[in-house]
Amino acid sequence: MRETLRTAWPYLSRYRRGLAAGFGALLVKDLTGAAVPLVLREGVDGLTRGFSLSGVMWFSAALLALAAVKGLFQYWMRVILIGISRDVEYDIRNDLFRNLIRLDASFYSRFRTGDIMARATNDMNAVRMMLGPGMMYWAETALTFLLALTVMLAVDWRLTIIALAPAPFVSLTVMYFGRRIHDRFEQIQQKFSDISSRVQENIAGVRVIRAYAQESAELAKFESLNREYIAQNIRLVKISGVFMPLLHSLIGLTFLALLWGGGLRLMQGQLTIGTFLMFSAYLTMLIWPMIAMGWVVNLVQRGRASLKRINELLREPRGIAAPADPAVLSAPPRGEIEFRNVSVRFPTGTALDSVSLRIAPGETVAIVGHTGSGKTTLARLVPRLLDPSAGEVLLDGIDLRRYDPEQVRRHIGMVPQETFLFSMTLAENIAFGSESATREEVLRAAEIAGLAPDLSAMPDGVDTMVGERGITLSGGQRQRLAIARAISNRRCIP
Ligand SMILES: Nc1ncnc2c1ncn2[C@@H]1O[C@H](COP(=O)(O)OP(=O)(O)OP(=O)(O)O)[C@@H](O)[C@H]1O
Numbered sequence: 001m002r003e004t005l006r007t008a009w010p011y012l013s014r015y016r017r018g019l020a021a022g023f024g025a026l027l028v029k030d031l032t033g034a035a036v037p038l039v040l041r042e043g044v045d046g047l048t049r050g051f052s053l054s055g056v057m058w059f060s061a062a063l064l065a066l067a068a069v070k071g072l073f074q075y076w077m078r079v080i081l082i083g084i085s086r087d088v089e090y091d092i093r094n095d096l097f098r099n100l101i102r103l104d105a106s107f108y109s110r111f112r113t114g115d116i117m118a119r120a121t122n123d124m125n126a127v128r129m130m131l132g133p134g135m136m137y138w139a140e141t142a143l144t145f146l147l148a149l150t151v152m153l154a155v156d157w158r159l160t161i162i163a164l165a166p167a168p169f170v171s172l173t174v175m176y177f178g179r180r181i182h183d184r185f186e187q188i189q190q191k192f193s194d195i196s197s198r199v200q201e202n203i204a205g206v207r208v209i210r211a212y213a214q215e216s217a218e219l220a221k222f223e224s225l226n227r228e229y230i231a232q233n234i235r236l237v238k239i240s241g242v243f244m245p246l247l248h249s250l251i252g253l254t255f256l257a258l259l260w261g262g263g264l265r266l267m268q269g270q271l272t273i274g275t276f277l278m279f280s281a282y283l284t285m286l287i288w289p290m291i292a293m294g295w296v297v298n299l300v301q302r303g304r305a306s307l308k309r310i311n312e313l314l315r316e317p318r319g320i321a322a323p324a325d326p327a328v329l330s331a332p333p334r335g336e337i338e339f340r341n342v343s344v345r346f347p348t349g350t351a352l353d354s355v356s357l358r359i360a361p362g363e364t365v366a367i368v369g370h371t372g373s374g375k376t377t378l379a380r381l382v383p384r385l386l387d388p389s390a391g392e393v394l395l396d397g398i399d400l401r402r403y404d405p406e407q408v409r410r411h412i413g414m415v416p417q418e419t420f421l422f423s424m425t426l427a428e429n430i431a432f433g434s435e436s437a438t439r440e441e442v443l444r445a446a447e448i449a450g451l452a453p454d455l456s457a458m459p460d461g462v463d464t465m466v467g468e469r470g471i472t473l474s475g476g477q478r479q480r481l482a483i484a485r486a487i488s489n490r491r492c493i494p
């Protein structure tokens with residue numbers, strides 16, 4: 001619990017005033033709510049003593065006024081507290097994304113994309129449910145119980161015990177079934193996301209599937225997934241089918257207990273009709289808290305587990321970061337690159353072993369080698385996408401690790417083996433990373449990269465949208481686009 005609070009508090013404390021207002025509204029709402037049965041008792045008992053029209057008028061006016069005040073503050077309570085949980089969700093989500101785009105390759109080789117996505121969506125939602133509705137209903141429930149119980153015990157403690165005896169079972173039932181229903185629901189969500197990824201992969205790879213004549217094999221796999229999905233849905237229906245009737249009969253039991261105990265005492269003259277009605281009103285008021293208690297316990301448990309999982313991403317340190325006192329890189333840099341006894345070791349093996357190499361400014365160097373011999377690894381060291389395990393890489397005579405990597409990367413154009421295009425226009429893809437590039441610069445970069453002839457054949461020229469990951473372009477066009485992107489970033493346009 002302390003761990004949860006330590007993480008959540010920095011986010012919550014920004015909204016201290018809102019929280020105070022929200023819980024203030026909750027207090028007023030619960031107090032007026034708890035006053036209703038008392039007014040009811042006074043009114044009914046007054047009427048049994050002697051009927052008067054003005055009495056009825058006063059009585060109804062008081063009830064109406066209380067209901068209106070309660071409703072108003074209940075509205076504010078929900079709007080304020082749920083609103084804050086949305087704000088907190090917004091803040092955490094931003095921090096999460098900020099961290100995710102800064103983390104390096106070693107992080108992404110440990111966490112799968114699907115897992116990260118699940119943490120950013122499902123877990124995020126569970127945390128919000130804990131901090132919003134969870135917190136709100138917990139406070140509301142506890143206060144309602146306290147107020148109602150105080151009055152009920154003061155008026156007739158025996159009847160209170162009789163009437164509330166079944167209450168713990170209601171909470172336990174909600175807790176027990178709530179957890180199981182949630183688990184089954186999660187499994188269904190998981191299965192559904194399996195089905196979606198399957199469909200997505202099959203659509204993306206439809207050409208390969210057809211080329212290898214795998215249609216019927218894929219169909220069979222899909223049918224079995226689909227069948228499991230339906231079976232899990234039926235499991236959910238079975239359990240929720242038991243839950244609702246059970247809950248209603250338990251609630252019915254509390255009223256039965258009140259009717260029996262209260263009726264008995266009413267006949268013995270130990271209870272007025274007003275008091276009996278008051279008890280019944282309090283009991284009605286307590287139904288929701290009984291249910292909410294079980295629900296809130298689950299919300300908090302789920303939220304805590306999720307917050308832990310989100311924390312693992314938030315606390316993940318950046319592998320490659322700027323030093324506290326970065327060296328100043330002349331702009332533009334001279335461009336002398338030196339590798340001194342550089343070794344790179346991956347958990348799977350050594351990619352580079354004591355490589356030394358000096359590249360003079362303006363020099364063109366081609367590195368040739370077998371597949372998997374470490375050429376890409378060598379290139380990735382220069383913009384510091386990777387740090388050497390031993391030795392050092394120097395730019396203009398200074399170790400790269402002493403510069404701010406963002407500064408270094410501003411001066412380096414890179415065309416990787418596998419390019420990544422965003423689903424934006426060609427022009428936006430070329431200008432990616434150099435937001436200040438003018439349209440002329442973009443067109444010029446496209447021309448240098450040899451993309452100009454292809455552009456004129458596109459429906460909207462440089463403003464044509466490329467499909468997801470550039471699917472509408474040919475392999476060569478994609479590579480040229482990546483070259484144009486590197487050129488436009490370097491600002492070396494003549
Ligand atoms: N992130 C990584 N984690 C673990 N091993 C890696 C990683 N990146 C590369 N390797 C391994 O390091 C070695 C060198 O890889 P690299 O990509 O530098 O080869 P390459 O010379 O560019 O090959 P190619 O000509 O096929 O592009 C390979 O054996 C590869 O399996």
Ligand SMILES: [Mg+2]
Pocket residue numbers: 375376377417
């Ligand atoms: Mg390579």
